[in-house]
Amino acid sequence: MKSFETLSRSLNPSQREAMETLSGPLLILAGAGSGKTRVLTYRTANLIAQGLANPEEILAVTFTNKAAREMEGRIAALLREIGIPVHGRLWVSTFHSICARILREHIHLLDYQPFFGIYDSSDQLSMIKRVMTALGIDEKTHPAKGFQARINAAKTEALSPDDVKDRRHVMDEVSHKVYSRYEGEMKRANSLDFGDLLLKTYLLFKDYPAVLESYQSKFKFLMVDEYQDTNRIQYLLVQTLAAKHRNLCVVGDEDQSIYSWRGADITNILSFERDFPDAKVVKLEQNYRSTKTIIRAATKVIKNNTQRKDKTLFTENDDGDPIVAREESNEYDEARYVVREIESLMNEGDFDYEDFAVFYRTNAQSRVLEEQFRVRGIPYKIVGGMKFYERMEIKDVIAYMKLVLNPADDVAFKRVINVPTRGIGKATVDRIEEIAAAKGAGMVESAAWAVDHRELNPAATRKTREFLLLLQGLREKARALTLTEFYHAILDDTSYVRRLKDEDNPDADGRIENLEEFDNAIAKFEEERGEEGTLQSFLEEMALVQDADDVEEGQKTVTMMTLHISKGLEYPVVFIVGMEESLFPSGRAADDGDPFAMEEERRLCYVGMTRAEKKLTLTYARARKVWGADQMNPPSRFLKEMPSECVRFETSMSRPRFMRAAYAAGGGKAGYSKSGTSGGDAFGGMPNYEDFGDGPFDDPSDDALSDAFDGAPTGGDFKKGMKVRHPSYGAGTVFQTEGSGPDLKVSIVFGDNTVKKFVAKYARLERIT
DNA sequence: TCACAAATTTTTTTT
């Protein structure tokens, strides 16, 4: 056993300073790869070792469950290593999990039932649609997703319907109406959405000082990781909880703030010193993770941002290999290239599968990669993405569970009332819903009433009664059986699996497999939690812990994920695919009204690059299918921002085969010779960026290749919200599009509120960026 | 009421 002293000697002076600053407010500005987790781990161990706190008096908040698990594991391991006996468990979790835990105990004070359900985004959307129907709002003119976004935004700002009422700039009248009604319906359904978990906890603290006080006293020490990505409500929660002891340690890096679209407010970290004038600030600037080359390139890229403190990351690591920027013809070749590279590095024997990671901007990009990994028999796992529990059959079963636990859950009720089909159609459901609305009651209750009062036709009455009896039976079983047994009861009583087998749907086998996998997951959960493994806690975990399926034990695999999920992780070899304008940076960042949207994309690039320890490869494709249509976009501007001495450009594109493709896509008049990459030598350096133009849409020159790329389908592509200029009407905004390709018609609202419809191909519309 | 066909929309990013 080593002593804590010996171990902590390995920390550098700043790290040590952070570790030794235990009381009072502390801001740790931790650059990428600067050993942040290590510092937090040591600091926590130090708190316990010094006898300042018991584990259960420390609250550590992380951004993802993955990070929480990792940190908890590392702290436990360290404490074991230095031989500190630990009684009690640390509270290491996400804001949402902590809040769910707190609410489970106190939510009765807010007049909810303790068995409240949690609505994920799709449940939330169903509820919003339901509210819209009730209010007679047309989805065509008012997309439900818009209300969802506004409601969630209000909640992260801690604004109730009443609060937004007089703030028309925050929410228009219709949205306010929807929000109010939505809140009412959620309350009646005894359910909380993600935003509610935080907001209701905050309100609980506000309305019940005694409850707040108990938590303030309990948590003597607070740590918040990824502080740059906290939003308003999270900020308020932190301030509130820390108010008593003021032992608040926040850690973050403004260059890694990538969640502003979720309300993350970078000023929280930038103004920490204003909130706590006596705060100690420690900067961790030495990177231990990556090669000099990678650090140099990443630093150069991030320097293009204005929204940052000028901090300098440095490393004493080796120069390492150059970053490779690889051009391929399309996303399939791109995927094949990645797979080939992994195979060849594996053959050299320096790496193992688990050393590789592939990052992409959008989840949709994983499909092609996955295909190629399968073809070549390389083990892989995808983190995030289409989550297991989002699959139809899993959601169905979960809906049954939710409904059994919380009969007021109308979204769950509507989901399962005719699943598997039992002859209860839309008419019946609508009728029940009508009754429910009239009575201000839940649908289960209303359905029972309708059956008793013969409000439905005989056939519907009979079927509905049967369904209600089924639910009743399940409710009793839930009480008497274990979780696993209860799960089986659901499948049996609803004949779910049997019905799947009967219908000759080609997906049926996969679905049944998923249900079996779910069975295992439930069993495992039960085993792990023991007494605590209740139906409520299981559903809570299902809703909040989305990456539950990445625990493929022992298997060494390549990991794939979005750039967002990659934050906080590190891998010896990293590939970032799809380095193209419109994809990464996202097309929305370029023409969004927010001038800082591009900076956030750049931070995302910075995050991705700094995950790599030894080797970093960036790939881009000349053409890529987007929504089933070919799109050609120039290489990402971020590639251009990297110092050329750090990057080696490679291409597979000097063959004539592609020239013809580019030629064809360009509409027949362009040639490819201009870029002059004939022959196989050195690829003519990298493809000349000038040939692509600076961005996807700017300044279409006469350049032949530029035409070939910029004039492709992308050029005539107008989307909702886009700002455009018409030669005679002036500037306006696209608010509707119909048709596609040459038939695309766009409706545009001009400054004076007039609306004109154009055939995009003929109208001389110009995009304004 | 339901199965199937047709039309329409979807892609940022996550708790």
Next chain:
DNA sequence: AAATTTGTGA
């Protein structure tokens, strides 16, 4: 290209 919503006829 895939998923979801809407329409249609039995």
